[in-house]
Amino acid sequence: FDEKVVLACIEGDTAAYAVLVNRHYRHVFALCLGVLGNVHDAEDIAQDTMRMTADGKSPLEIREFIDGRYGRFGPPTPTPMPLS
Numbered sequence: 001f002d003e004k005v006v007l008a009c010i011e012g013d014t015a016a017y018a019v020l021v022n023r024h025y026r027h028v029f030a031l032c033l034g035v036l037g038n039v040h041d042a043e044d045i046a047q048d049t050m051r052m053t054a055d056g057k058s059p060l061e062i063r064e065f066i067d068g069r070y071g072r073f074g075p076p077t078p079t080p081m082p083l084s
Contacts, residue, residue, distance in 0.1 A: 009054035017054050025050055045070060 002023070008016035028049050032042035045066055052062045 006053065006056065010056040020054060021050055041070065 002020070005016045005020050005023075009020060025046060029042055029046040032045045032049075033039065036042050036045070048066065048069070049062055052065060057065075
C-alpha cells in the first residue's frame with residue numbers, strides 16, 4: 001500500500017502525502033529522537049526524511065543528504081563492493 005502512496009506523492013497528490021506523513025512520521029521522529037536526543041534536530045531530520053521520501057528519493061540519497069547537512073547520523077552506510 002505504501003508504494004502506491006509514495007508514487008502518488010511523486011505525482012503531486014497532496015492527499016497521498018498526508019496519508020504517508022500520518023502513517024509514518026511518529027516512527028521516523030521517534031527513531032531520530034532516540035539517536036540524537038535533541039527534539040529540534042530530530043524534528044528537522046524527520047521532516048526532511050518525509051519530504052524526500054515523498055519526492056521519491058532513495059534511502060541512500062536521503063542518508064547522504066542527512067550526513068551532509070547534519071553530520072554522520074548513526075552507523076556508516078556500507079559501501080558496495082565492486083563486481084569484478
